[in-house]
Amino acid sequence: MGSQQSALEPEELAELGKISTFSTEEINRLYRRFQFLDKENMGRIALEELHAIPELAVNPLAQRIHAVFDLDNRNEINFRQFVSVLSVFAKGAKREQKLNFAFRVYDVDGDGLLDTSDLTHIVKLMVGSNFSDDEIAKMVHQTILDADTLDHDGAISFAEFKRSMFNADIEAALTIQF
Template structure:
């Protein structure tokens, strides 16, 4: 009876519920998934302050089954880690799963998709960002001329202010017309 392990305090669980699209049960299931990735690093008891400083290295995170085949796995890890290294605390990991959950609204998913595609972190999707995105999406099957052609066509169609890149507003406009976006921007737990 007295040997029950407490993973989180009630306050921690309530805070996680308030900041995510998950129930307590979901949060504990995601924590088990997180802890299983690196049991030698992550303890079962996360009630102490030190435990929130523990991080799982990006190499482990990006090789978990939910991300392993995603061509943007490194970008995803870097966007969701609080220090942009890709190494993730449980808070980072939970945020990632929350945004990729089916319950997350389109507008929040759009913000994160934009950040993932913004490889150079300049708050716009320039030609190089679009080329990297296209190459990742097509698994490198297009040659350089084909990539350039497609990127030029995208900019011609979507770059409303003709500045040679897509602003968040222009990107959001494109995503709002993409019916499959919500179906593809999620990870099941």
């Protein structure tokens, strides 16, 4: 799938349709957007170029989102990865997929648990300097108390995260019109 290619082959479209929740029309639109971002015609883009997607550029968690996108720690993605990763933001993505993505964004150290350190880092990214360290610590402590309902280990597991997000409209929060 070189960047010199002006359109995707039907086989490529079918394969990308299987690994994503996008329609053929959306995949073609994403391909044009990817080619626009791939200024050097290398068939890959730097993750920083995702800032050209307005919905991601304004997100205070953009760097954490980039870290989750960077599956192989190369700070760049090819078109297949681009489609696969952005699929979580598609209207047709399943709630479980969106919850898993959100959990991975919050799990800064990647240990499969949301602990005080992870949540403090995330809250600081979200609120900036609008709250004192004491206020942030209280928010984080209360969040863990409220969500740590299954094993009471002082951290939030994915199962606890899902339970705590039961009434949240995660679909609307993690959907981008492509």
